[in-house]
Amino acid sequence: MAELPEELKLALRAFTAGRSRRGLAERSGHISAQYRERVPSARHVAADEDALAYALSRMPATYAAVSYALAEARELIGGFAPETLLDAGAGPGTASWAACEIWPELADITMLDHNQRFLSLAEALAAGSSFPALRAARAVRGELTALPLSESRYDLVTLGYALTELPDERVVPLALDLWKQTEGVLVIVEPGRPRDYQRLMQARKALVAAGARIVAPCPHADDCPLTGDDWCHFSVRLARSRDHQTLKNARLGYEDEKFSYIVAARPPLAGEGGWSRVIKPPAATKFSIDTELCTATRLAHQRVLKREGEAFKKARKLEWGDRAVEPQV
Numbered sequence: 001m002a003e004l005p006e007e008l009k010l011a012l013r014a015f016t017a018g019r020s021r022r023g024l025a026e027r028s029g030h031i032s033a034q035y036r037e038r039v040p041s042a043r044h045v046a047a048d049e050d051a052l053a054y055a056l057s058r059m060p061a062t063y064a065a066v067s068y069a070l071a072e073a074r075e076l077i078g079g080f081a082p083e084t085l086l087d088a089g090a091g092p093g094t095a096s097w098a099a100c101e102i103w104p105e106l107a108d109i110t111m112l113d114h115n116q117r118f119l120s121l122a123e124a125l126a127a128g129s130s131f132p133a134l135r136a137a138r139a140v141r142g143e144l145t146a147l148p149l150s151e152s153r154y155d156l157v158t159l160g161y162a163l164t165e166l167p168d169e170r171v172v173p174l175a176l177d178l179w180k181q182t183e184g185v186l187v188i189v190e191p192g193r194p195r196d197y198q199r200l201m202q203a204r205k206a207l208v209a210a211g212a213r214i215v216a217p218c219p220h221a222d223d224c225p226l227t228g229d230d231w232c233h234f235s236v237r238l239a240r241s242r243d244h245q246t247l248k249n250a251r252l253g254y255e256d257e258k259f260s261y262i263v264a265a266r267p268p269l270a271g272e273g274g275w276s277r278v279i280k281p282p283a284a285t286k287f288s289i290d291t292e293l294c295t296a297t298r299l300a301h302q303r304v305l306k307r308e309g310e311a312f313k314k315a316r317k318l319e320w321g322d323r324a325v326e327p328q329v
Contacts, residue, residue, distance in 0.1 A: 001254060002064035003239040008097055011125045012059070013243065015052055021246060027053035028247040051117040055092040055125075057247050062091075062189075064238040065259035066160045067098040068321075069189050072216040073263045074102055076271035077185065082155035084108045085133075086181055089144060089162030091115075093122030093137070095187075099156060100131040106156075109137035112149065116141055144174055153183035160189045163203065164196050175203035179210055185265045186212070192233030192258030204262050212264035215271035217321070219296045232279060232294070233260045234321040275323040276300065282318055289315040295326055 004012075016024065031045070031054050045051050074080065082103055087096045090111035100106055113119050119139040126134045140149065144162065157178050163171055178186055188203060190196040201224055208214060214221045217232065226232055235256050245253065265271070276295040283290040289312065293300045302324075304315040318324055 001237050001239045002060075002067060004060055004063055005097060005101055007129060008059075008063075008125065009241065011128050012052075012056060015121075015124070016056070016243065019049070019052075021243075024049065024053050024056060025247050025249065028057040029249070032057055032248070045115055045117055048117055048120070051092065051115070051121045053247070054118075055121060056243065059092055059094050060238050060240070060244060061255065061257040062094045062161055063098055064236045065257050065261070066095045066158065066187075066189050067101065068234070068236050068259075069187050069216070069261040069263060070095075070098055070102045070158075072261075073185055073187055073265075076215050076263070077265060077269055078272065080185060080265075080269060081105055082184060084154045084156070084183075085110070086149070086154040086157045087111045088147070088157060088159045088178060089113060090122055090139075091118045091160070093126055093134075095158040095160045096122070096126070096134055096137060097129075099158065100129070100134050103156075104131065106131070106133045109133050110140055110149070110154070111137055112140045112142055112144070112147075114141065114143045144177075145170070147174070147177040148181050153181055155184040157182045157186045158189075159187070161191060163188065163190050163199055168199065171199045171202055172206045175206055176210060179207055179212060179264070182264075182266060184269055185215070185263060187261065187263050189259055189261040192235070192260050194229075194231045197231040197233060197260045200260050200262060204264075207262075207264045211267070213267060213270050214262060215265050215269075216263040217261065217277050217294075219273070219276055219294060219326075225294065225299050226279075231260070233258055235259075236321075274326055276326050278318055278320055278322045278324055281320045282315070284316065289318075291315065291318060291324065293324060 090113045096109050123139050190200050208221050235258050237256050276293040279294050280292040287306045289304045291302045304312050306312050
């Protein structure tokens with residue numbers, strides 16, 4: 001089960017000391033409602049307490065989703081060890097923390113956001129980090145439309161939960177602007193909703209046309225084969241702390257965050273092939289396991305029977321979002 005790094009949890013807890021839990025909970029509820037309605041954060045994060053309430057309520061989920069996507073990049077791109085990071089639409093610095101946990105060797109971080117409340121909180125949270133690059137991160141206030149920041153490019157560029165706030169006509173231009181800033185790998189993570197998936201696919205198509213190699217989640221660079229009411233998204237389960245439960249007025253000690261993502265790499269970086277992606281929760285009985293897969297050439301349905309022994313044991317371990325062996329035709 002995913003959870004925030006301990007030092008980040010401690011930093012957030014320190015910020016809540018002396019503050020009204022009820023007040024934070026009310027702000028958190030308002031922010032969550034605005035998030036569900038896709039209201040841009042600039043409209044509802046107008047004070048330090050708003051930024052903190054957002055971090056307390058949404059940072060665990062966005063951290064889990066971004067970490068998932070970054071981990072896929074690490075596992076699929078052999079030898080990729082970024083030293084520089086552009087965290088675009090940084091918010092409270094969520095992607096920067098996730099990237100440092102996965103690549104501790106990161107040496108230079110730039111966090112870009114239009115909201116000074118977020119940037120101030122991001123700097124304050126990073127000040128106590130054990131990662132030197134995070135402590136020394138540059139916080140740059142600016143609109144995503146101001147990209148590129150400079151002629152220099154970054155080994156790793158991230159954009160987390162930011163396309164969702166933009167008008168449709170800005171999605172593709174922003175994706176291409178981010179690509180211009182990318183020396184190695186670009187990772188985009190968005191809410192796992194049909195509307196956000198469709199916009200992410202527009203960005204993906206433009207990136208492929210610009211020469212990007214799609215590393216994940218897709219085992220191919222063709223248009224997404226899912227049609228109709230279906231869309232490609234995944235889920236990660238994250239632990240809720242007691243404070244998190246209180247803020248969200250939740251009884252369960254966990255929540256499931258739905259998200260969509262893409263990992264795009266510049267040649268010669270490329271992911272390993274020969275696998276398929278589990279695109280829905282497998283359906284298991286005592287005697288069989290049915291798995292829906294996206295393969296390099298098609299969508300495929302795979303049924304593994306109990307009598308198949310070792311293959312059945314392997315299929316039982318597969319979860320939604322996992323990579324699986326390419327099915328036999």
